[in-house]
Amino acid sequence: MRLSPGQQAVRLFLVALALRLVWVVAAGVLGVEQASDAGWYHARAVEIALGNGYAISGHPTAYWPVGWPGLLGVLYAVFGSAQVVGTLANAAFGALSAPLTFALAQRLGQNNRAGWIAGLLIALHPNHVVYAALLMAEPTALLLLLGGLLLLWRAVERGPVWAVAAGVLIGALALVKPQYVTLAGCWLLAADCRRGEKGGMWGRRLGILAIAGVAASVVCAPWIARNAQLYSAAPVLSNNDGVNLWFGNNPRATGAYISDSLVDRAYALPGENEYEQNLRARTLALDYIRARPLEAVGRVPLKLWYLWRADAEGFTLALRGLPEGSGAASAVGIAKYIAQGWWLLFVGAFIWSAIPRFTGRTARQRWSWVPLVAVGIVSLWGVLWFGDGRFHYPAIPFMAVAIGGRAAARSKG
Numbered sequence: 001m002r003l004s005p006g007q008q009a010v011r012l013f014l015v016a017l018a019l020r021l022v023w024v025v026a027a028g029v030l031g032v033e034q035a036s037d038a039g040w041y042h043a044r045a046v047e048i049a050l051g052n053g054y055a056i057s058g059h060p061t062a063y064w065p066v067g068w069p070g071l072l073g074v075l076y077a078v079f080g081s082a083q084v085v086g087t088l089a090n091a092a093f094g095a096l097s098a099p100l101t102f103a104l105a106q107r108l109g110q111n112n113r114a115g116w117i118a119g120l121l122i123a124l125h126p127n128h129v130v131y132a133a134l135l136m137a138e139p140t141a142l143l144l145l146l147g148g149l150l151l152l153w154r155a156v157e158r159g160p161v162w163a164v165a166a167g168v169l170i171g172a173l174a175l176v177k178p179q180y181v182t183l184a185g186c187w188l189l190a191a192d193c194r195r196g197e198k199g200g201m202w203g204r205r206l207g208i209l210a211i212a213g214v215a216a217s218v219v220c221a222p223w224i225a226r227n228a229q230l231y232s233a234a235p236v237l238s239n240n241d242g243v244n245l246w247f248g249n250n251p252r253a254t255g256a257y258i259s260d261s262l263v264d265r266a267y268a269l270p271g272e273n274e275y276e277q278n279l280r281a282r283t284l285a286l287d288y289i290r291a292r293p294l295e296a297v298g299r300v301p302l303k304l305w306y307l308w309r310a311d312a313e314g315f316t317l318a319l320r321g322l323p324e325g326s327g328a329a330s331a332v333g334i335a336k337y338i339a340q341g342w343w344l345l346f347v348g349a350f351i352w353s354a355i356p357r358f359t360g361r362t363a364r365q366r367w368s369w370v371p372l373v374a375v376g377i378v379s380l381w382g383v384l385w386f387g388d389g390r391f392h393y394p395a396i397p398f399m400a401v402a403i404g405g406r407a408a409a410r411s412k413g
Contacts, residue, residue, distance in 0.1 A: 005102075005103075005106060008102065008112065008115070008119075009099035009102050009103065009119070010099070012098040012099045012122075013095055013096060013098055013099045015098070015120070015123045015124075016095035016099075016122065017091060017095035019123065019124070019129050020090075020092075020094055020095055020129055020132035021091050021132075023091075023129050023130060023133055024132050024133045027087070028084065028087075030328040030331075031322065031328065032133055032318050032332075034134065035321040036317055037136060038135040038136050038317060039135075040064075041064075041136070042072070044056070044069040044073070045069045045072035045075075045076050045081075046081050047073070048069060048073025048074075048076070049073045049074075054066050054069065060230055061239075062237075062239050063238065063240050064137075064238055065175045065176060065177075065178060065223070065237050066223055067140070067172060067177075068137035068140055071140065072135065087132060087134070090132050090136070090140070091132040093140050093143045094132050095132075097128070097142050097143055098119045098120070098122045098123040099119060100146035100150065101115075101118050101119045101146065101400055101401065102116060102118060102119030103115065104146060104398075105117075105118040105119070105400075105401040107153055108367035108370060108405075109367055109401070109404075109408070111404075113404075113408040114401070114405045114407070114408035116404070117400075117404035118397070118400040118403065119400075119404075121346070121403060122400050125342070125346075125400075126312075126315075126335070126342050127312055127313070127315070127339055127343070127389075128393075128396065129314075130314035130318060131314045133318065134314060134318065136314075136317070137177060138177070138390065138393045141173060141176045141394065142180075142393065142397070144169050144170070144172050144176060144180075145173055145183055145184070145394055148170040148184060148212075149184065149187050151163075151165050151169060152184070152209070156205060160208070160211050163208045164211060164212070164215045165215075166208075166215075167212035167214065167215025167219070170216040171216035171219025171220050172219060174216060174220050174237060175219070177394075178238065179381055181216075183394055185377065186377075187205075220235075223237070224237070230275075231274075231275035236275065239274040239275050239277070239278040240278060241278065242279060242280070242281040242282025242285065243267065243277070243278055243281045244386070245281065245282055245286075246266070246267055246282070246285040248285075248303065248386030249288050249299075250263055253299060253386070254302065255302025255303045255305065256302075256303075257386050257388050266284055267280045267281035267284055302387065303383055304379060304383065305387060306382070306386070307378075307381075307387035307388065307391055308382075308387075309387075310340055310389050311342075311343035311346070311392070312336045312339045312343070312389070313389040315333075316336070318332050319332055319336070346399070347399075349403045350399045350402055350403055353403045353406035353407075354368075354371075356368070356406070357372065368402065368406075370398065370401075371399055371401050374395050375399065378391060378392050
């Protein structure tokens with residue numbers, strides 16, 4: 001019996017959720033602790049749940065946007081501050097990315113088979129599964145991004161109310177991962193990807209985008225107002241963009257993330273607040289790029305290498321939360337190598353799916369360049385800051401859409 005698109009989406013969600021819940025339970029049994037950024041988010045969420053606001057040791061912070069720790073804090077206030085509350089939420093949010101990827105592929109390629117393949121790839125993707133047991137912001141941000149894109153398309157057909165809904169999600173996305181908002185451009189660039197949409201649709205789409213932008217601004221306004229009062233500057237979504245720019249563009253930079261005492265002391269001067277330090281870091285990075293442009297440009301290939309070479313940072317974070325040399329750490333380490341093997345196959349399949357785009361054999365598949373645009377936008381993040389596997393997290397669904405589209409076309413042929 002042929003399943004309807006809705007039934008296929010539900011099945012994808014259930015498969016994705018089951019895998020993520022299994023890992024959440026396994027991580028709990030193994031004793032994985034929240035390390036690095038995940039531990040920071042957890043600590044801030046606990047403070048929010050206790051009514052102490054978004055703060056570090058009593059001092060208000062905006063180092064990262066409030067979206068994810070704020071949501072986590074609300075969950076802690078309602079259900080208790082146990083880490084499992086957050087990991088279960090992350091499992092559900094991550095699982096929803098599978099049916100949303102199915103819907104994205106279906107929307108772009110008008111092909112249920114392509115959608116099923118793309119959604120299944122996301123459901124099974126090892127690194128995304130492992131993120132379920134980590135209190136990281138990526139699963140929530142990806143959910144908001146995909147949901148916002150799909151609502152923007154619905155707004156073209158159904159009217160401005162849907163544009164407002166899309167704007168609410170995009171505004172929430174800006175409060176979780178501001179850089180992800182740039183991927184919303186894939187929607188506008190895909191204006192003619194569906195049959196029957198003529199050039200006149202561009203005007204309507206720009207209007208929809210304007211309405212969504214106003215709604216997103218309203219969502220962000222309280223946070224921006226809070227930071228304007230705190231730092232006497234606006235608009236401020238976070239205080240880490242300049243710091244990241246400095247980490248990737250300084251005399252000791254390697255192309256990957258680097259933060260040592262010499263790099264940190266250059267911008268983190270005593271007595272200055274987060275905003276002032278972030279501003280100083282941005283200024284130092286821009287001065288360095290202007291003074292040594294060839295050196296900065298020459299580091300770009302290394303940045304791209306570190307950005308795309310691996311997709312197992314979730315396993316790395318899990319290992320940081322385990323005692324070194326333990327049996328649990330060894331098991332997770334083996335799984336990390338298996339996940340890297342999956343990634344190499346995944347990247348190979350994406351390249352295979354992209355080849356026809358450049359040979360002219362798929363001129364009618366206008367949607368097929370949209371995943372390439374997404375990969376290009378994410379690559380620009382690495383070029384601007386530094387290369388890190390976490391940065392390419394939101395590109396995975398778009399890559400899966402390309403793979404699903406090519407595989408479905410091959411099965412028809």
